[in-house]
Amino acid sequence: MKVMTAQEVALSSGIKAWFAGCVAAVLFLFFWGFVAAILGPKGLTLGSLLAGLFLSVVQFTFIAIFTAIPASLFMWIAYKLRLEFLVIFAGFGAALGWSGNLIFSPINARSFWPLVIAGTIAGIAAWYFKRTTANA
DSSP, X not given: OOOOOXXXXXXXXXXXXXHHHHHHHHHHHHHHHHHHHHHSXXXXXXXXXXXXXXXXXXXXXXXXXXXXXXXXXXXXXXXXXXXXXXXXXXXXXXXXXXXXXXXXXXXXXXXXXXXXXXXXXXXXHHHHXXXXXXXX
C-alpha cells in the first residue's frame, strides 16, 4: 500500500473541500428557491419541485466550472502560506459569489445576496472539509 506524501494529501483535501463547497452552495440555493416557491402565490407544486431539482444540477455544473480555477489557486495559496482561518475561507467564498453575480448578472440586484450567502456557506464548508480531510 502506497503512503501519500504531504503534497498529495494537501491536493486531495483541497479537491474534496472544493467539491464540498460546491455542494453546500447548491444546497443553499435549492433551499432558497424551495422556500420562495412555498411562499409564492401558487405554492409548491410537483412541477416546480422537479424544475428546482433540475436547476440544481445545472447550478452545480455551473458553480463547479466557474469556481474550479479560482478555488484551486486560493487553496494553493492558503496551503503555501498556512492560512487556514475560517474568516478567510468564508470571505473568499463570498467574493466568488459576488463576482459570479457581477460577471453574469450585473443588472439584477435581487440575486446578489443569495449568491453571496451561498459563497460564504461554500467557503465555510471548504474550510471544514479541508481541515478534516487533511488531518485524517
